[in-house]
Amino acid sequence: MLAEVPSATLLGVEGHRVLVEVHVGQGLPGFTVVGLPDASCREARDRVRAAVLSSKLKWPDTRITVNLAPTHVRKVGSGLDLAIAMALLGASKQLNPEALKGLMFLGELGLNGTLRPILGILPLVDSLSAGRVVVPAENLAEARLVRPDARGVRTLSELVSALRAEEPWPDPPVRESTSGPAEAYCDLAEVQGHPVARRALEVAATGGHHVLMVGPPGSGKTMLAERLPGLLADLDARGAMDVSRVHSAAGLLRVHNGLLTRPPFRSPHHTASLVALIGGGSTLLRPGEVSLASGGVLFLDELGEFPAAHLDALRQPLESGIIRVARANANVTLPARFILVAATNPCPCGVGQWGECRCTPGQIARYGRRLSSPLLDRFDIRLAIDPPEAAMVFASQRKGESSMEVRTRVERARMRAQERGVSSNRELRGEALEKFAPLSDQGRMLLRSRLETGSLSMRGAQRTRAVALTLRDLEGTGGPITTDDLEGALLLRGEEQQIGVLA
Amino acid sequence: MTQVATPQNPSPDLPHEAYLTALASLDQVGPARMRWLLSFGSPEMVWHLLRAGKIRNPPAQLAVKPPQLTEWIAQANSADPQQIWSACCALGVGVVSLGSPGYPPALAADIDPPVVLFHLGNPDLLSSPSVAIVGTRRATGYGLRVAEELGAGLAEAGVMVVSGLALGIDAAAHFGALSVGTSGAAVAAVVGSGLHAPCPVRNRKLASRVASSGVIFSEVPPEVSGAPWRFPVRNRILAALSDAVVVVESPGAGGSMHTVREALTRDIPVLSVPGPIDSRASEGTNRLLSDGAEPCLGVDDVLMAIGLGGKKANTSASSPIPSQPDTRPVPDETGERALATIGWRPVSVEHLAARSGLEFQQLASTLAWLETHGWIQRTGGWIERRAKPDGSERLGRRPT
Numbered sequence: 001m002l003a004e005v006p007s008a009t010l011l012g013v014e015g016h017r018v019l020v021e022v023h024v025g026q027g028l029p030g031f032t033v034v035g036l037p038d039a040s041c042r043e044a045r046d047r048v049r050a051a052v053l054s055s056k057l058k059w060p061d062t063r064i065t066v067n068l069a070p071t072h073v074r075k076v077g078s079g080l081d082l083a084i085a086m087a088l089l090g091a092s093k094q095l096n097p098e099a100l101k102g103l104m105f106l107g108e109l110g111l112n113g114t115l116r117p118i119l120g121i122l123p124l125v126d127s128l129s130a131g132r133v134v135v136p137a138e139n140l141a142e143a144r145l146v147r148p149d150a151r152g153v154r155t156l157s158e159l160v161s162a163l164r165a166e167e168p169w170p171d172p173p174v175r176e177s178t179s180g181p182a183e184a185y186c187d188l189a190e191v192q193g194h195p196v197a198r199r200a201l202e203v204a205a206t207g208g209h210h211v212l213m214v215g216p217p218g219s220g221k222t223m224l225a226e227r228l229p230g231l232l233a234d235l236d237a238r239g240a241m242d243v244s245r246v247h248s249a250a251g252l253l254r255v256h257n258g259l260l261t262r263p264p265f266r267s268p269h270h271t272a273s274l275v276a277l278i279g280g281g282s283t284l285l286r287p288g289e290v291s292l293a294s295g296g297v298l299f300l301d302e303l304g305e306f307p308a309a310h311l312d313a314l315r316q317p318l319e320s321g322i323i324r325v326a327r328a329n330a331n332v333t334l335p336a337r338f339i340l341v342a343a344t345n346p347c348p349c350g351v352g353q354w355g356e357c358r359c360t361p362g363q364i365a366r367y368g369r370r371l372s373s374p375l376l377d378r379f380d381i382r383l384a385i386d387p388p389e390a391a392m393v394f395a396s397q398r399k400g401e402s403s404m405e406v407r408t409r410v411e412r413a414r415m416r417a418q419e420r421g422v423s424s425n426r427e428l429r430g431e432a433l434e435k436f437a438p439l440s441d442q443g444r445m446l447l448r449s450r451l452e453t454g455s456l457s458m459r460g461a462q463r464t465r466a467v468a469l470t471l472r473d474l475e476g477t478g479g480p481i482t483t484d485d486l487e488g489a490l491l492l493r494g495e496e497q498q499i500g501v502l503a
Numbered sequence: 504m505t506q507v508a509t510p511q512n513p514s515p516d517l518p519h520e521a522y523l524t525a526l527a528s529l530d531q532v533g534p535a536r537m538r539w540l541l542s543f544g545s546p547e548m549v550w551h552l553l554r555a556g557k558i559r560n561p562p563a564q565l566a567v568k569p570p571q572l573t574e575w576i577a578q579a580n581s582a583d584p585q586q587i588w589s590a591c592c593a594l595g596v597g598v599v600s601l602g603s604p605g606y607p608p609a610l611a612a613d614i615d616p617p618v619v620l621f622h623l624g625n626p627d628l629l630s631s632p633s634v635a636i637v638g639t640r641r642a643t644g645y646g647l648r649v650a651e652e653l654g655a656g657l658a659e660a661g662v663m664v665v666s667g668l669a670l671g672i673d674a675a676a677h678f679g680a681l682s683v684g685t686s687g688a689a690v691a692a693v694v695g696s697g698l699h700a701p702c703p704v705r706n707r708k709l710a711s712r713v714a715s716s717g718v719i720f721s722e723v724p725p726e727v728s729g730a731p732w733r734f735p736v737r738n739r740i741l742a743a744l745s746d747a748v749v750v751v752e753s754p755g756a757g758g759s760m761h762t763v764r765e766a767l768t769r770d771i772p773v774l775s776v777p778g779p780i781d782s783r784a785s786e787g788t789n790r791l792l793s794d795g796a797e798p799c800l801g802v803d804d805v806l807m808a809i810g811l812g813g814k815k816a817n818t819s820a821s822s823p824i825p826s827q828p829d830t831r832p833v834p835d836e837t838g839e840r841a842l843a844t845i846g847w848r849p850v851s852v853e854h855l856a857a858r859s860g861l862e863f864q865q866l867a868s869t870l871a872w873l874e875t876h877g878w879i880q881r882t883g884g885w886i887e888r889r890a891k892p893d894g895s896e897r898l899g900r901r902p903t
Contacts, residue, residue, distance in 0.1 A: 195856040199863045214884055361640050361670050362703065384884020386851040389858075449875075483871075484864055491852065491867040494884055 001025060003090030003097055006104045007083035008127050009041075009068075009075045010120040012285045012325065012332030013249040015127030019069045020080060022087035027063030033084075035068030038283045041075045047109045048085045055113035055157040060092040074329050076284050078108035079118040082134070085109060085156060099163040104128050106143075107136040113156040122146060122248035134159065137172040141255040142248060144174060176255050188227045189402040193388030197224050200381050200492050202406050205231035206413045207470030208424030210318065210340040210378055212303070215385030217350050221343035224385070225299045228341060229265040230403035233411040235295055242335055243295045246287045263296030266338075270305040278313050280325045285332050290317050293338040303342040304370045311375055314340070318378050321427075337423070342379070344371070380426065380463045382494035413473035425470045433462060437469040438480040446483050450490070464489045520598045521588035522546035523619040526553075528587060528724045529575050533736055536565055537618050553579045587724075596698050596725045597622045613743040614769065617722035623698050624718035628689040632809045633663035635745035635766075637738075637759045638672025638752045643784045644849065644880055644887045646752030647675040649776055653749060654679025656802030658687030660811065665745050667737070668692040668706050668713065669758075672751045681712055690717035691744065695737040696729025697721060720744075738762040742769055746809045749774045749799050753787035760787055763796075772808045774799035779847055829891070831876050834869075837861065841869045842878060842888060849885040 001024040008015040031045050044066075052059055066084055068075050083105040089095040106124055108116040115136035118124075125133050125143045133150045135143045140152030152172050153159040161167040191198065197213070197220075204211045205228060213221040235243055240259040247253040247260060268277060268289040275281055279288030290298060300306060317323045317336035324333050347364045351357040359367075376382075417425050420436050428436060439447065447464070450456035456464065467489035468481045475485075523546045527537060543549050543558055552558050556576050561567035591598065599605040600619045607629050610616045634657055636650055654664050654676035664680035666673040680690045692713050696702040698721050701710050713719055720740060723733060735758060742748060742765035750773065753759035766773050775796040778785025792798055797808055834842060844850075844859040856866055870886065873879045880887045 193857050194853060196853050196863065196866075365705065382884070384851045384853065386853050389854065446871075484868055487871040488864055488867040491863075491870060494852075495881060 001091045001093065003087045003100065005083045005087040005090070005100055006128060006131070007080050007106055008104075008124040009073070009079065010077065010124060010249060010284070011073070011330055012279070012334050013120070013123055013245050013287055013291065014332065015120065015124035016073055017127055017129075018073070018075060018080065018083075020083040020087045021067040021069060022084065022091040023065045023067075024060050024088070024091040025063055025065075029061045029063065031064045031066075033066045033068070035066075035071040035075065036073065037068060037075045037080075038077075040077050041068075041080060044078060044081045044084055044109075047078070047081055047111060048088065050111040051081070051109040051113045051156050052085060052088070054111060055155070055160065057089065057094055057157075057160065058092065060088075064088065064091075074283065077118065078116075079106050079120075079124065081109040082107035082115065082136075082156075082159075086159075089160065095160065095163055099165075102131045104131050104133045106133065107139070107153075109156060115153055115155060115159075119251045120249040122253065123245045125150065126245070137170075138175070140172065141174045141176050142253060145244065145255065145259055186223075186226050186230065187403045188230065188406060189399050191220070191223065191227065191400055194220060194224065194385070196491070197383055197385060198400060198406075200383055201228050201231060202410060202474065203467065203470050203492060204228060204339055204341070204381055205406075205410045206425075206474055207380075207417070207467060208339055208426040209380035209467055209470065210426070211342070211381045211383065212376070212379040213341070213343045213383050213385045214346050215343075215383075216345060216387065219385045219387040221385050222299075222301060225267075225297070225301075225341045225343060226265065227403065228299075228339065229263045229297045231406050231410050232263040232296065232339075233407065233414055234261050235263060239295050246291050246294060246335060250287050250292060252292070264293055265297045265299065266293040267299040267301060270300070270302050272310075274307075274310050274313060277310055278317075278323060278325065279334050280327065282327065285325055285327065285330055287334050288323075290314065290323055290336040290338065291334040294321075294335040296338060298338040298340050300340065300342045303344040304367055308370060308372065312372060315374060315378070340378075346384075377459060380467050381492045383492070384494065409474060412476065413470070416473045417470075425466050425473070428466050428469070429462070433465055433469075437465050437472075439465070439486075440480040440482050442483045443468075443481050443486050446486050456490075460493070464493055467492060517547075517584055517588060519546045520600050520603075520619060521584045522550045523600055524591055524598060524724050525550060525579075525582060525584040525587045527619055527722070528582070528727060529578055531571065531730075532575075533732065534615065534617060534722065536561075536567065539565055541618060550579060550584060591621075591725055594699050594725050595623070597626065599626070607744070609744055610740065613739075615739055616743075617740060619722065621698055621721050621723070621725060622718055624714040624716075625689075626718050626720075628663075628718055629691060629744070630663055630689070632661075632746045632811060633665050633691065633744060634805055634809065635665040635741050635748045635762065636672065636676035637667065637741070637748060637750055637762045638676075639754060639757060639759060639784055639787075640669050640671035640673075641784065642671040642675065642752050643782065644882050645778065645782075646672055646776075646784055648880075648889075650675035650751045651679035651682075653751070653776075653799075653802060653805065655682050655687075657805060658683040658690065660802065660806055661688045662806070662809070662811070663688045663691055663717075665691045665693065665741060667734075667741060667758075668694050668701075668710055668719070669734075670703055670705065672759075674706055674709055676751070677709055677713055681709075681716065685716075692717070692719045693737050693741045693744065694719060694721045694729075695723070695734035697723045697725045697727040699725040700728040702729035734758060735761045739765045742766040742771055745771060747772045747774060747805060749776065749805055750788050750791060750796075751776045752778060752784040754783055755786045755790060757787065763791065772797060774805060774808055776800075782848065831878060834873060834876075834878060837865060837869050838873055838878070841866070841873060845879065845886055845888045847888055849882070849887045851885055855886060 004019055004021045007018050007020050009018050033042055033045055086105050090097045090100050108118050110116055117136045117138040121139040121142045126146045133147055135150055135152055137152040137154045143150035153170055158170050162169045215221055240261050244253055244259040266289050277289050279291050321337035322333050323336040347357055347359045348367050349357055349359050447461050451461055468485035471485045471488045526540055540549050543552055598621055601616050636653055650672045657664050658680040664676055666676045690713050701707045738761050742762055748766040750759050763773050773796045775788040775791040776799045777792055778788055780789055841859055844855055880889050
């Protein structure tokens with residue numbers, strides 16, 4: 001007596017199709033699950049048995065073998081419960097195998113036979129091809145994002161009745177999250193002063209350049225960083241799908257009017273573990289903060305307080321836009337294409353003003369050394385942020401531009417970058433820069449003189465050029481990079497050694 | 504040539520410098536305690552008396568607690584002067600003691616001479632005239648620039664620059680003096696830690712440059728690390744070796760002020776570099792000026808103070824900064840506006856933009872122009888206005 005039902009398991013942010021085969025045959029009564037299940041998946045045995053009995057169905061008193069194919073892929077979590085139960089009922093002839101044809105099942109079973117929602121419905125459903133998917137009612141909204149014909153059920157007995165054609169399909173109403181995702185983006189218009197930082201944020205949003213802000217507490221670093229996602233354009237269809245998948249896999253997707261379309265903003269605390277930041281874990285390989293920020297902004301406040309190992313682990317995603325997490329039995333690639341915004345105090349005590357600051361020169365040097373220069377090198381924009389002077393705050397009653405106004409400009413400029421075949425100017429390197437960002441004669445001279453005096457490194461010159469191209473894009477006129485663009489880029493780039501005390 | 508005792512001496516008759524080194528290596532022994540110990544006899548005798556526990560009853564003002572004395576006795580019994588001596592010689596450190604022929608005459612005549620002096624480099628280069636340039640470790644760009652210019656100017660004029668090899672002003676003065684190259688005078692340093700336990704470690708490279716073209720002194724055995732109390736103590740040697748002391752930048756209290764007091768007790772002229780009255784880094788120097796110290800407005804003032812600047816005295820009096828005319832191109836209206844907004848204190852780009860009201864692009868171009876032509880200097884995220892041209896090439900290489 002054999003039955004098989006397709007389902008899926010989650011690895012990283014990808015669903016993998018799993019065929020659940022159940023064999024009910026002669027032998028001593030027993031129930032084994034084979035095919036590389038992890039602990040929570042093996043526990044399905046007890047949940048399925050209790051759920052079947054609570055739903056007034058029969059438990060076959062014979063030998064039951066469950067195989068999860070392909071057997072080399074590790075199966076994680078409780079999402080296969082429902083598929084195991086359905087295959088078992090099919091194999092024990094309590095359901096007509098014909099009724100199961102063309103159906104796929106995802107969901108966790110409670111001991112009383114209710115269906116519980118599971119993580120990562122979006123990628124799971126997406127990985128299953130032809131056929132209709134049956135999911136727990138609470139996952140229905142998410143499943144319908146990719147499969148409008150997905151069916152939702154609340155209990156095992158409800159599902160069995162429907163399959164036996166004793167009752168109609170329950171088709172519970174789709175319940176979307178009422179609050180919607182945390183969409184309360186702050187507006188740039190609320191920012192008083194900070195003329196250079198505003199411009200810097202606009203450039204970062206356009207060119208995808210990473211930003212480092214150095215300033216004493218209360219100078220507005222966090223406030224500025226929080227406003228960057230508001231300047232980014234809406235995600236395109238593919239971007240929205242990618243972001244939604246990651247959030248679904250992490251259990252953070254709140255469905256409200258379709259897929260996530262606004263770029264995410266993540267700000268992990270500096271005590272976050274390496275796995276929380278990068279992603280991983282021994283079995284589940286969950287996406288970390290860098291993946292959750294993919295397509296949006298990753299804000300690291302108090303950069304100097306993050307352990308050095310964590311910061312250096314950021315280098316690969318900063319360079320390639322993905323992160324590879326390898327474990328003994330699995331190897332996944334997670335998206336990690338974010339704009340990094342980092343903030344730090346100028347010195348350990350945070351005051352950063354000569355006379356007020358109580359740090360010794362040695363302490364300040366040590367504080368600066370915490371950030372490795374390869375990491376500092378990846379910030380194209382490095383700003384010294386000062387608290388705006390009180391006089392300035394009250395003098396300028398004129399409100400600054402709103403996020404929407406800036407966003408329109410950013411969207412227009414970003415189109416130009418996409419015409420070059422990259423998502424943002426940050427990704428332009430070597431030859432591509434040479435091709436898309438030609439220098440005017442004077443511009444070339446300016447860069448050369450900076451290289452000769454040693455105030456700019458070779459890599460610094462390249463990065464300056466990329467930022468200058470972004471400034472040019474914002475200007476909206478084509479043509480070679482002028483000295484004006486380069487000077488703007490140099491102003492934004494600041495100095496290699498930004499950390500220190502204002503004398 | 505200095506007569507340095509060598510480790511080739513057979514063990515029974517070690518030079519008395521060996522015993523001095525051994526005594527100076529004892530925990531927490533400074534010049535005052537050393538003098539008390541030596542009141543018991545020759546270094547060798549003191550060493551053996553100490554081992555036998557026969558040195559007792561330290562005077563109250565030395566604050567030697569009984570456990571400290573016990574500690575010394577234990578150390579003296581476990582240490583071998585022969586070994587300490589050969590280790591010291593193996594490091595290439597020269598040792599002279601008060602009264603020996605190689606001992607610097609300037610120190611021999613001092614009121615509080617170090618009993619034993621360790622040196623790296625060539626002590627014969629120690630020459631008159633010499634000027635100490637001192638100041639805070641946490642200097643502003645202005646202070647660093649002035650210290651470097653003074654260092655270079657004095658070395659060029661054949662004056663030996665003496666400093667403490669600390670961060671900030673000290674290092675800048677040495678950098679300036681060394682930048683002149685072989686045509687300038689030699690340089691000297693007096694450090695508060697052992698010569699092979701450099702402090703701060705960041706100036707190690709600079710220290711080896713000073714040693715190769717001058718001399719570094721210390722009254723601490725080579726491998727004893729610097730303790731906070733040793734630095735003020737060495738300031739007296741700094742003052743004693745100099746014909747004048749120039750304070751470039753200093754807060755109201757600190758090591759530089761200590762050096763000034765040591766100089767005043769020795770009747771050595773003290774010059775002070777004026778600074779903005781609202782800058783904490785110039786609090787001490789401005790106070791010195793109002794208390795009657797000689798103002799230092801340039802190299803010529805220093806030369807005059809040590810009796811070398813007779814000829815240039817007139818120009819110095821008529822114009823405070825006579826060294827060179829301002830050759831920088833005149834900034835345009837926007838440049839002037841930016842300069843006026845910057846003022847004479849460091850300002851962040853952000854503040855400058857807010858105060859001047861310049862548009863981003865205008866600001867970027869103006870700042871780039873001003874920086875290229877030497878009107879401003881960027882340090883970290885801040886912009887400082889520069890009063891004088893020149894020095895930009897040197898400043899580029901300066902470690903901060």
